[in-house]
Structure formats: structure tokens, C-alpha cells
Amino acid sequence: MTITLAIPSKGRLKDKAIETLAEAGIRVEPAADARSYRTTVSGFDGLDVLLLSASEIARQLRDGAIDFGVTGEDLIRESIPEPETAVAIVARLGFGHADVIVAVPEAWVDVETMDDLGDVAGAFRAKHGRRLRIATKYWRLTQSHFTRNHGIQSYRIVESLGATEGAPAAGSADVIVDITSTGATLKANHLKVLSDAPILRSEACLVRSKTRRRCEEDGDLADRFETRFAERTKA
Ligand SMILES: Nc1ncnc2c1ncn2[C@@H]1O[C@H](COP(=O)(O)OP(=O)(O)OP(=O)(O)O)[C@@H](O)[C@H]1O
Numbered sequence: 001m002t003i004t005l006a007i008p009s010k011g012r013l014k015d016k017a018i019e020t021l022a023e024a025g026i027r028v029e030p031a032a033d034a035r036s037y038r039t040t041v042s043g044f045d046g047l048d049v050l051l052l053s054a055s056e057i058a059r060q061l062r063d064g065a066i067d068f069g070v071t072g073e074d075l076i077r078e079s080i081p082e083p084e085t086a087v088a089i090v091a092r093l094g095f096g097h098a099d100v101i102v103a104v105p106e107a108w109v110d111v112e113t114m115d116d117l118g119d120v121a122g123a124f125r126a127k128h129g130r131r132l133r134i135a136t137k138y139w140r141l142t143q144s145h146f147t148r149n150h151g152i153q154s155y156r157i158v159e160s161l162g163a164t165e166g167a168p169a170a171g172s173a174d175v176i177v178d179i180t181s182t183g184a185t186l187k188a189n190h191l192k193v194l195s196d197a198p199i200l201r202s203e204a205c206l207v208r209s210k211t212r213r214r215c216e217e218d219g220d221l222a223d224r225f226e227t228r229f230a231e232r233t234k235a
């Protein structure tokens, strides 16, 4: 009988995830070899804890390759086409808070809302000979926000795998969709967030895979793991 939980292998979410498990009485010690992605677990028999990248955790939950994962809701909503059918959010963990937002150059004084940006996008081709370019790693969230929620059709997504806030100044995009928490990176790059509600208010979550195939015993173990977490949040 074993169930698998993946937690981020680095960055701001890793230590908090380990602390949160400790609050639920589960101690996770990364393997002695710092390059290893295995851990030693005590306090919950039958639980394997793996260290994976935050975005890989979302994909493995989708594919049913792990039972549980701790990762950002932004990555869940971005990586999984129909999140409600593939995964269940068991608990919001109260850390890793960040908003997925649309930001435009501060110099665009007439653009404060998505409606304003829609007007700009509509006129962009006539004015500049090309569509408005949006730099992001959040393709799915961007398309659903622009097209489905705001009816904006004329834009092009430019994939950005890092330093997205630098894209407008570098000339590779006009606006961006990215995550922000303090706002410092946006400010340093002379970008402003639109005044509408963010695309998503994200935080780290404990997530259960619904596509994982488990035997009955492992299903029971997974339920007990969830209960342990619920007890922790009540404490
Ligand atoms: N500035 C921030 N403040 C708080 N949480 C953040 C912030 N930036 C990112 N996060 C959260 O942490 C998650 C993972 O970020 P992290 O930087 O560890 O991964 P990554 O390097 O972007 O992804 P990967 O390792 O999978 O390539 C984000 O998706 C988000 O949920």
C-alpha cells in the first residue's frame, strides 16, 4: 500500500510545503544527496514524497501519475484543460499567494481596463500593421480571459519562458500576462496592472488526482491522508 505526494523541488513553495506537512505530523527529509528527488518520510506509513518542479506536479496530477501534489493553483488551471474533472483541490494552504494579471506599459495612459485594451487590440493592426502581442507562459488562461471573458479576438500570444516582464521593453511583445505578488518586478519594468479583477488569485494548494487508478487499499490510504490534512487546518 503506497500513495505518492509530490512537492516542489525548489523555490518559495518547497520549504513551506515541508512546513505544512510537519503541521500535519508528517516529517519529510530530502535525501542526503541534494541532487536526489527522493525523500525520507516519517509520521504517515505508506506515503512516498517526491520532489518535482511545480509545473510538472500539475501535469502529473492531470495524468494520474501521482496521487497528491502541492503546487500553485495557477499551474493547475494552466496545465489542465478541465481541472474539475481531472483533479480536486483538497486544501488551500495559505502560502504562495500571487495574482495572474494583465499588465501594460505605464506609458499607455489611456489603458486602464480590459475594455480599453480591447479597443487598442481592435485598432492595432490598422495602426501598426500587426496584431497586439501578449507575452506569457499562461496560454490557456490568457486565451480564456481575452477571448471567452472579454470577446477580444485580435491578438497574438508570444510564448515567454522567463523574464516575461522584460518583453515589452525588449520589443518582443506589447503587453504581458504573468504572476505577481509584491508588484516589484512590474514596477521595475515600468508596467502597470489593469484595474479589473485579476485573471486568477492563486495560492499553493494540496491537490488530489481524480485520474489516478488506485486499488481499494490505496484509495482508503488517500482518504486518510486527506483527513489528516483536514485535521491540521482545524487545529
Ligand atoms: N512572486 C511570487 N510570489 C508568490 N508565489 C509565487 C510567485 N511567483 C510564483 N509563485 C508561485 O510559485 C509557483 C512556482 O514558481 P517557481 O518559480 O517555483 O516555479 P517555476 O520555476 O516557475 O516553475 P518550474 O520549476 O516548474 O519551471 C508559481 O506558479 C506560483 O504559483
Ligand SMILES: O=P(O)(O)OC[C@H]1O[C@H](OP(=O)(O)OP(=O)(O)O)[C@H](O)[C@@H]1O
Pocket: 164, 165, 178, 179, 180, 181, 182, 183, 184, 185, 186
Ligand atoms: O510581484 P513580484 O513580487 O515582483 O513577483 C513577481 C515575479 O515572481 C515570479 O518570478 P520568479 O519566481 O522567477 O522570480 P523571483 O524569485 O525573483 O520573484 C514571477 O514570474 C514574477 O516575475
